[in-house]
Amino acid sequence: MTDFFVFWLLFFAVGIGWFLGRRSLHAPSIRSELPSQYYRGLNFLLDGRPDVAVDAFINALEVNSDTLETHIALGNLLRKRGEVDRAIRIHQNLLARPSLSQEHIHLAHLELARDYVSAGLLDRAERLLLDLVEEAPEQRLVARRHLLDVYQSERDWSQAIKIAIELLPKKKLLKTSPNFKERGQAVAIVLAHYYCELAFQKKSSGEFSLSRELLNKAIFHDRYCVRALIQLGEIELMSGRPKEAIKFLKQIREFAPEFISETIFLLRDAFGKVGQTDTITNYLKECYKSHPNPTIALEIAEDLLLEEGSESAREFLYKELREHPSLGGLSKLIKLQPINLKGNIGKNLDQLLKLVDILIKQRxxxxxxxxxxxxxxxxxxxxxxxxxxxxxxxxxxxxxxxx
Ligand SMILES: [Zn+2]
Structure with a gap:
């Protein structure tokens, strides 16, 4: 038990005491029965048994509109502490009370659904949340947000897309709304990634046309979705359309140059298929000029090695490492040293290379x-x-x- 929890429980106990005291003023007949539960709870708390105290306090505090929030708060605290079974019991106990208003029943349902999500009981959570979306206008937005969690956890991207579209601002369907946030992110960005996930599944099952359609929808909702462009590049390559692949992959450089390194492998393949193997080197040099990056430098060095020999590749790396030092470049430079180094120098260089490679792997x-x-x-x-x-x-x- 953390100090915070015990402190909170004490606060809870004081709250109950106050409530019971106030209640007994208006209903003297119940003065004798309820406080006994309350004092039992206090005794458990003072005996260092806060777990049992929780149950006693819950029994002491009658469920009604005045105490509902206190029950909900205790349930949420237990859920956050990982005591999901107790949280479920508290929220189910609330739902067993017919005296609660419709609004409060909806609130208890929402909390119970959150308990189920925490417990991994996603089917139950989904059913409750769908009911809330249908029947509880005041909880509809938050219920849909939790449904996104459920469908994400289940990797049910079709359902996640459906809910995310419902969360989009209705009057701004044609553009990303910077004001409407889903867990701090624009829902359009989240939606674009759901489309990418579904497109990946379709690509894996050979449905390239559908996958392409889904990726275009991702870009419609988030035109800066790097992931969709990379996946479109892959799809076009697999469909035998390397020129289209190059077109998509090159777009990334315009707004997310840090991702160029993630496209090189695909671009090499695409340029090779259109018979322009030299063009990739020129493209990489252009990229490197505006966005010097060790991965691109290594790719250029590799091309120079194949086209002009090791001397050229070494010279390039010597020059670039002075301005943009990197361990990857250093490792490559060591590997490009003349292979006729014998004796201690060769052995030391080999050991140095091993150390550098270990450092690279750890980074x-x-x-x-x-x-x-x-x-x-x-x-x-x-x-x-x-x-x-x-x-x-x-x-x-x-x-x-x-x-
Ligand atoms: Zn993060």
Missing amino acids: TKYRCDHCGFSGHQLHWYCPGCKYWGTVRPLHSEEIEKIT
């Missing part, structure tokens, strides 16, 4: 702009803050700062 490459979560792989859905599309590749300077 984080991506970070969330919203919560700072960082990792080795690109997540479109941040595991830290649960935002969509906020994780991005880091610049080399940023990598230096956080590692």
Whole structure:
């Protein structure tokens, strides 16, 4: 038990005491029965048994419109502490009282649905939330938000899309509304990622045409959706349309240059299929000029190695590393050293290379702009803050700062 919980429980106990005292003034006949539960609760609390005290306090406090919020608050506190079974019991206890108003019944239903989400009982939560959307206008918005959680957890992207569209502001369907936020994010951005998720599923089952349609819908709702453009590039490549793939992938450079590194592999493939292998090098050089990035530098060095030999590649890296130092560049530079190094020098260089490669593997490459979560792989859905599309590749300077 945390100090905060015990403190809160004491506060709760004082609240009940006050309520019972006030109530007994108006109804002297119940003076003798209710306080006994209350004092039992206090005794449990003073004995250091706050878990049992909770139940005693709940029994002591009658459910009515005056005490409903207190019951709800206690249930929510227990849910946040991970005691979901107790929270469910409290909220189910509320629903068993016929004296509650319709509005309060809806509120208790909403809290019970949240308990079910926390407990992983998603089917039950979904049923309650759908009923609320249907029958409780005052809870409709918040019920839909929780439904998004349910459908996200179930990876039911079709249903998630349906609910997200209902959450879009009706008069602003043609553009992203900066004022309407879903957990701090514009719902249009969230919706675009749902379309991307569904498009990925369709692509995996070979439904390229439907996947393309879904990705275009993603871009309709969020025209800066990098993920949709990358997926469109993949779809076009798989459909044998490399020129279209290049068109989509190149767009990313205009508004999200940090993602260029994520497109190089696909662009190489696409340029190769249209017979323009030299064009990719020129494109990379252009990108590197405006957005120097170690990944692009390494790709250029690789091209130079193949086209002009190791001397050219070394020269390029020497020059670039002075201005934009990176461990990846250093590792490549070591590998490009003449292979006839023998004896101690060759052995030391080999050991140095191993150390550098270990350091590279340990480094984080991506970070969330919203919560700072960082990792080795690109997540479109941040595991830290649960935002969509906020994780991005880091610049080399940023990598230096956080590692
Ligand atoms: Zn985050």
